[in-house]
Amino acid sequence: MSSKIQLPHDHGTEMSRLAASLPDEVTFLKMSDTFQLISDSTRLKILWLLCHSEDCVTNIGAALEMSAPAVSHHLRILKQSGLLATRRQGKEVHYTLADTTEARLVHRIIDATFELNCTEKCYHPAMERL
Amino acid sequence: MSSKIQLPHDHGTEMSRLAASLPDEVTFLKMSDTFQLISDSTRLKILWLLCHSEDCVTNIGAALEMSAPAVSHHLRILKQSGLLATRRQGKEVHYTLADTTEARLVHRIIDATFELNCTEKCYHPAMERL
DNA sequence: TAATCAATTAAACGTTTGTTTAATTGATTA
DNA sequence: TAATCAATTAAACAAACGTTTAATTGATTA
Numbered sequence: 001m002s003s004k005i006q007l008p009h010d011h012g013t014e015m016s017r018l019a020a021s022l023p024d025e026v027t028f029l030k031m032s033d034t035f036q037l038i039s040d041s042t043r044l045k046i047l048w049l050l051c052h053s054e055d056c057v058t059n060i061g062a063a064l065e066m067s068a069p070a071v072s073h074h075l076r077i078l079k080q081s082g083l084l085a086t087r088r089q090g091k092e093v094h095y096t097l098a099d100t101t102e103a104r105l106v107h108r109i110i111d112a113t114f115e116l117n118c119t120e121k122c123y124h125p126a127m128e129r130l
Numbered sequence: 131m132s133s134k135i136q137l138p139h140d141h142g143t144e145m146s147r148l149a150a151s152l153p154d155e156v157t158f159l160k161m162s163d164t165f166q167l168i169s170d171s172t173r174l175k176i177l178w179l180l181c182h183s184e185d186c187v188t189n190i191g192a193a194l195e196m197s198a199p200a201v202s203h204h205l206r207i208l209k210q211s212g213l214l215a216t217r218r219q220g221k222e223v224h225y226t227l228a229d230t231t232e233a234r235l236v237h238r239i240i241d242a243t244f245e246l247n248c249t250e251k252c253y254h255p256a257m258e259r260l
Numbered sequence: 261t262a263a264t265c266a267a268t269t270a271a272a273c274g275t276t277t278g279t280t281t282a283a284t285t286g287a288t289t290a
Numbered sequence: 291t292a293a294t295c296a297a298t299t300a301a302a303c304a305a306a307c308g309t310t311t312a313a314t315t316g317a318t319t320a
Contacts, residue, residue: 005193008192019192019193025171035169041155041162063135069297093298221265222265
């Protein structure tokens, strides 16, 4: 039998059992941080592009009609969070989606949200979970 | 043949084709707004609870060990966004997940994120898409 | 109708966020 | 090495956010 937590009111719901099995604080913080990354429309656009291609800062800025510093600012946030990886190519820095579980989760969420059909190139076993 | 957008650099990527089929601004704003709702750990906890039960403000506050005004503030945001619905039960107000496509998308995202197994009770055809 | 409990609202506060402009660093090539 | 192009960093600023405390509204019941 699973444990319960005593609540002020008893409405016969699952709430007291749910409260007892609430994931811990750190998990909620990590997950809300991930959602925070895609809660800005500029970052969502950048990720939408990088889920299906890769390119330099200048091209990403041109595609979104945004200034280089503005794009760079968001790319830095996304890279620091571990969602993006970079590769220097001469004068340019090419950004790609990172090869991590978190990045694949975000990829899946974006695909589902925009109802894209992802090609085989995008397929990855860890993405099955969403 | 799909159209392209002229970019400053040509790296032979899909970027110029992607840029031409970028979803419109309003779509990105709507979707980032949805993610903004789950980018706060308190709201994520509330939604995690309400994805699988329903209850009054007092019980939700007790489950999360938070003050009534703080919980009420977030419930208002979630209700105004259309993610939650309410039902007055005497002195209490019971909150439930709304019966909308957006709410089902959020439900799916949360389940996938926390790797919950959703029971039949949670099943809904529109959720198949994620 | 007075008291009580539940929920919401309002005001205030400090914090975080995203953009802009300007300056700087990194790498290539004329 | 001087010039050029790409990218980043820094400072400044307004706007948005989440919590707290205190006051208020809504509904029930003694």
